[in-house]
Amino acid sequence: MTQQQNLLDLKELRVDRGGVTVLDIPSFSLSQNEFVSLIGPNGAGKSTLLLSLLGLMKHQTGTVTYRGGAVSSEAQWLELRRRIAMVLQEPLLFDSTVFENVASGLKLRGLGRAEIKTRVATYLERFNLAHMGQRSARKLSGGEARRVSLARAFAVEPEVIFFDEPFANLDPPTRQALTEDMDRIIRDRGIAAILVTHDQSEALRMSQRIVVMNRGSIVQQGTPAEVMNHPVNEFVANFVGMETILEGEVVRNNDQQMAVMVAGREVDTIGDAEPGAQVYCCIRPENVTISVSHPDEKSSARNLYPGRVTDVASMGPFLRLQLDCGFPLTSYVTRESFAKLELCEGRDVYASFKATSVHLIRRRAA
Amino acid sequence: MDVILEGLTKAFQLLASLDREVLGIAWLSLKVSGLATLFSLVIGLSVGTLVALSSFPGKKILVSVVNTGMGLPPVVVGLFVSIMLWRNGPLGYLELLYTPTAIIIAQTVIATPIVMGVTIGAMQNLPANLRLQILALGATRAQMVWMLIKEARLPLMAGVMAGFGGVISEVGASIMVGGNVRGYTRVLTTATVMETGRGNFDMAIALSVILLLFCFAVNYILTYIQQRERPR
Numbered sequence: 386m387t388q389q390q391n392l393l394d395l396k397e398l399r400v401d402r403g404g405v406t407v408l409d410i411p412s413f414s415l416s417q418n419e420f421v422s423l424i425g426p427n428g429a430g431k432s433t434l435l436l437s438l439l440g441l442m443k444h445q446t447g448t449v450t451y452r453g454g455a456v457s458s459e460a461q462w463l464e465l466r467r468r469i470a471m472v473l474q475e476p477l478l479f480d481s482t483v484f485e486n487v488a489s490g491l492k493l494r495g496l497g498r499a500e501i502k503t504r505v506a507t508y509l510e511r512f513n514l515a516h517m518g519q520r521s522a523r524k525l526s527g528g529e530a531r532r533v534s535l536a537r538a539f540a541v542e543p544e545v546i547f548f549d550e551p552f553a554n555l556d557p558p559t560r561q562a563l564t565e566d567m568d569r570i571i572r573d574r575g576i577a578a579i580l581v582t583h584d585q586s587e588a589l590r591m592s593q594r595i596v597v598m599n600r601g602s603i604v605q606q607g608t609p610a611e612v613m614n615h616p617v618n619e620f621v622a623n624f625v626g627m628e629t630i631l632e633g634e635v636v637r638n639n640d641q642q643m644a645v646m647v648a649g650r651e652v653d654t655i656g657d658a659e660p661g662a663q664v665y666c667c668i669r670p671e672n673v674t675i676s677v678s679h680p681d682e683k684s685s686a687r688n689l690y691p692g693r694v695t696d697v698a699s700m701g702p703f704l705r706l707q708l709d710c711g712f713p714l715t716s717y718v719t720r721e722s723f724a725k726l727e728l729c730e731g732r733d734v735y736a737s738f739k740a741t742s743v744h745l746i747r748r749r750a751a
Numbered sequence: 752m753d754v755i756l757e758g759l760t761k762a763f764q765l766l767a768s769l770d771r772e773v774l775g776i777a778w779l780s781l782k783v784s785g786l787a788t789l790f791s792l793v794i795g796l797s798v799g800t801l802v803a804l805s806s807f808p809g810k811k812i813l814v815s816v817v818n819t820g821m822g823l824p825p826v827v828v829g830l831f832v833s834i835m836l837w838r839n840g841p842l843g844y845l846e847l848l849y850t851p852t853a854i855i856i857a858q859t860v861i862a863t864p865i866v867m868g869v870t871i872g873a874m875q876n877l878p879a880n881l882r883l884q885i886l887a888l889g890a891t892r893a894q895m896v897w898m899l900i901k902e903a904r905l906p907l908m909a910g911v912m913a914g915f916g917g918v919i920s921e922v923g924a925s926i927m928v929g930g931n932v933r934g935y936t937r938v939l940t941t942a943t944v945m946e947t948g949r950g951n952f953d954m955a956i957a958l959s960v961i962l963l964l965f966c967f968a969v970n971y972i973l974t975y976i977q978q979r980e981r982p983r
Contacts, residue, residue, distance in 0.1 A: 441883050463891060471887035473880055480902055489898075490888040541889065 390453075392417050392577050393469075393545060398437055398447035400430075400601075408433045408601040410447075415545065415577050420749060422588035423581045425598035426624065431581040432474075434598070435547045438579075439466050467494060470543035472551045476534035478522040483514060486522050486533050490541035504540055512536040512566060528559040535563065539570055546571070548580045552587075564591070572749075585625065589613075589665050589746050597621050608632075609665065609748070614713045627705065629673075629715050631666040632748070635659065645745070648712040653687040654743035665746040670705065672742035673716035676735045677726050686737035690714070694732045697723075708736050754952055761953030762960060770957070772934075777961045780938040783851055784919040787858030791866045791914050794859075796907070799870025800896060804882075814871055820864025825857075829927030832857040836928065849930035854938065857924040862914035869910025873903035905977060912973045919965055939965075 393415040400408035408430040415421060423431045437445050440462040449456045449465070456465050470490070478486050487508055491501045509515045512532040517525075522533060531551060538546060548567075552560045568591060571578055582588050588595055589609045596606040605617045613630035616622035633647035635658045643658065644651045645666055652666050674686065692710030699705075704723050708714040714736055718728065728734070765773055802813060834840050836848040836856075847853045877899060885895045900907065922940035929936035931945060939962045946955040 436883065439887055441886055463889070466887060467889040469887075471884075473884055473887075475878065475880065477878055477881050477884040479898070480904075493888055493890045493894055537888070547887075 390417060391415065391450075392419075392452060393438065394448075394450040395438060396448045396450075398434075398445065398449075400433055400437055400442050400446075401444045406601065408437065408442075408445075410434065410601075410603055413596075413603065415579060417577060418575050419577050419594065420571065420592045421579045421594045421596055422592040423579060423596050423598060424583070424585070424588055424624070425604075428600075429598040430601040431598055432549050433601075435471065435549055435579060435581065438547070439469060439471060467541070468543060469545040469547065470538035470541055471547040472534055472538045472549065474550045474553055476530040478525075478530055478533055478537075480523060481521070482518065483509070483520050483522055483525070483533050484518040487514075487536045487540050490537060494541065504542075508536040508540040511539070511570060528555055528563070531555060531559075531563060532566075535567060542574070543576060545577045545579075548578065548582075550581050550583065553583070568749075586667075586746055589630065589667075590748060593749060597624065599624075614715075627670050627715050629666075629668045629670070629713060631668070631712050633664055633666055635662045635664060642740075643745075645743075650690065650711050652743060653740040654745055655740055656745040658745065658747060663748050665748050667744040667746060668714065668738055668742060669744075670715040670717040673708075673714060673736055673738045675706065675708075675716055675718055675722070675726065675728070676737070677728075677732070679735060680737060687740040688743075689735055689737040692734060692736050694728060694730055694734060697728070697730055708734065710736055758952035758956045762957035765953065765957040766960065773954075773957055773961070775934065776937055776939055776942050776958065777965075779851065779936075780919060780940075780962075781965070783854050783925075783938060784858055784915060787855045787918050788862055788866075788911060788915040790855070790859045791862035792911055795863045795866025795868075795910075795914075796870050796900070799867040800874060800900065802867075803871045803874030804896070804899075814868075817864050817868045817871065821868040823861055823864060824923070825861055825921040825925075826923035826927065828857050828860050829924035832860065832924065832928045848928060849932060849936060851929070851936055853928040854925050854936060857928045858918035858921070861921060861924060862918050865914040865917060866907075866910050869906060869913065870903075873906035873910070874899060876906070877902055908976060909973060912969050916966055916969055920962060 391414040395410060395413040398408060398410040398413070399406055413434070423434065425431055433442060436442050438449060440449065440456065451465050451468070456462055479489060484505055487505045488501050491504055506515070509518055512535055514532055514536060517529070522530070525533065535551065552563055555563070564587060580588070580591060592609060594606060595609050595612045597604045597612060599620055605612055605621050610630050610632050612621065613625050613628065616625060631647045631652070633645040633652065635643060636646045636651065637644040638658065638660055641655055641657055643654050643656050645654055645664060647666060654666060658664055680689070690710035692708040692714065694706050695709050696707035697704055700717065703717050703719050706716045706718060706728065708716060716736060802810065832853065833848065835842045836845065836853055837843055847856070881902065882895060882899065885898050890898060920940060922944055925938050926941045926944065929938065929941065931937050931941040939958050943955050943958045943962070946958065
C-alpha cells in the first residue's frame with residue numbers, strides 16, 4: 386500500500402468533547418482505489434473519524450492532507466467536501482422529490498440545469514429509481530430512501546466516498562442488493578471508500594483493509610485475513626470472533642461441489658463461484674475436529690489436513706487450539722478430549738472439517 | 752334579536768355596495784399588518800436561525816425570553832411603544848405617534864417573537880445530523896442555512912401565519928399608538944371597538960365579517976399549502 390500515492394492522509398488527529406479526548410489517531414491514510422472497512426463497538430469513534438476527515442468535528446486538531454495538499458482554510462475544507470461524499474446512517478433526505486434530492490449536491494456545486502438533469506437521470510437509473518423521480522422523498526420505504534441517499538452521494542461523482550453504516554436496519558435481501566449496486570459503481574468509477582460497518586461478512590467481502598477501532602483509537606489494521614486470523618490482542622480477538630478466514634482462489638466447480646486453492650492446498654466446499662474467483666473460506670472453530678491418527682476413511686469430512694498445534698489457550702469450559710496446516714486454523718476442543726488425545730503445543734495432529742462447514746465469501750482482488 | 756338581524760342585513764348591504772370607508776379601513780389593516788409581519792419575518796427568521804444554529808452561554812435563557820414574548824400582551828407593547836414615541840420620549844423627535852408607522856412598529860414588536868420562537872423550534876426539530884449531511888454534500892455555510900430553512904418551511908409558514916393572525920386581530924396596541932384617527936390610522940379592530948361603543952352594530956358587524964374573512968383566508972392558504980406539500 387505504501388508504494389501507491391496516498392489519497393487522503395491524517396496526522397495527529399485529536400477530537401475533544403467536554404474536555405475528554407474522544408478520538409486520538411496518530412496517523413491514518415487512504416490510497417487511491419482502496420476500500421477500507423472500519424469496525425469496532427459503538428462509541429469507538431468510527432463516525433467521528435469520518436466526520437473529522439471532512440473537518441466537521443468541533444474541537445478537532447491535527448492535519449488532513451488530500452493528494453499531498455494540506456487542508457486547513459475553510460475554502461480548502463469546502464473543496465475537500467466537494468470531492469468526498471458521505472452517506473450517513475440515516476438517509477436524511479430533503480423534504481422534496483426524489484429527483485430534487487439526487488440533484489441537491491449538484492445544485493450546491495452550481496451545475497447547469499441540463500447537466501443536472503442528465504446526471505440525475507443516470508444515477509436514478511443506476512439505483513433503480515428511474516420510475517420514482519417525481520415521488521415525494523417522505524413517502525419512500527426504508528430501502529428506497531437508502532437508495533436515494535446513495536444516489537445523491539454518487540451523483541456528485543466523488544473521488545472518495547464514506548459510508549457510515551448505510552445499511553443498518555435493512556432486511557438482508559435489500560441489504561445485499563444495495564451492497565452489490567454500491568460495489569459495482571465503486572469499482573466502475575475507481576472510487577476510494579471507507580465503510581463503517583457492524584457486519585463482518587460485509588467488511589470481508591468489500592474491503593482490502595480492515596481497521597479495528599476501540600475507545601477512540603485504532604487498535605489494529607491490515608488485510609481482512611491478517612486481522613481475522615492474527616488479532617493483536619484479546620479485544621480484537623473477541624470483537625472479530627475466532628473464525629478462521631482463508632484467502633483462496635476457486636479452482637473447480639462441479640455442480641456446486643467446489644475446490645478452493647488455499648496456500649497450495651485444496652479445500653472442498655459447497656458454493657457457486659466460478660473458477661478463478663477470489664474468495665475467503667470462513668471456518669468456525671467448533672466445526673474443526675482434531676484427531677491424533679489418520680481418521681477413518683468413512684468420515685463425512687471432505688477436508689483433512691495434517692498439521693501441528695502451535696498454541697493452546699483456555700477459553701473457560703473448553704480450549705482453543707491454533708494449528709498450522711500450511712495455513713492457520715483454529716479449533717475448539719473440550720478439556721476431556723484435550724486430555725484424552727494428549728494434546729500439547731508442538732503435537733502433530735490431523736484437522737478435519739466438512740465441506741458444508743466452509744462459509745464462502747467473495748472478496749475484492751487486492 | 753332585531754338588533755342582530757338588522758345589523759347583519761345592513762352589514763351585508765355595506766359589504767355588497769363596497770362602502771368606501773369600510774374598504775379603506777380593511778386595506779389599511781391589511782397593509783399595516785402585512786408590513787409588520789414582513790418585518791417580523793426578516794428579523795425573526797434571521798435572528799431565530801442564528802440562535803438555533805449556534806451555541807453560547809445563556810442560550811436557554813434567551814430562548815425562554817423569546818418564548819415568553821410569543822404571548823406578549825398587545826396593550827403592554829402599546830404602552831411601551833407609546834412611551835418610546837411620546838413627544839418627550841427617546842424617539843419623540845421622529846413624531847411617529849398616531850401614525851400608521853407607529854402601528855407597524857408596535858405590531859412588529861408583537862409578531863417578531865412569534866416568528867422567532869417558531870423559527871428556533873422548527874430549526875431545533877430538524878434531525879441533528881442534517882446539518883452535517885448538508886455540509887458533507889458540499890454546501891457552503893450560507894447554502895446550508897438556506898437548505899435548513901427550506902426543510903423547516905412548513906412550520907415557519909405556520910409561524911408567519913400565526914404572527915399575521917395575531918397582529919391583524921389585536922386592538923390594544925393599535926388604538927394606543929395609532930389613536931384610531933379616521934381615514935389615517937383607523938384599522939378593522941379599532942373601528943369595530945368604536946362602532947360598537949356608539950351602538951352602530953351594522954358597521955361593527957361588517958368590519959368583523961371582513962376581519963373573519965382575513966383570518967379564514969390566512970388559515971385556508973396555510974392548510975392548502977400543508978395539504979399540497981404532504982399529500983396522503
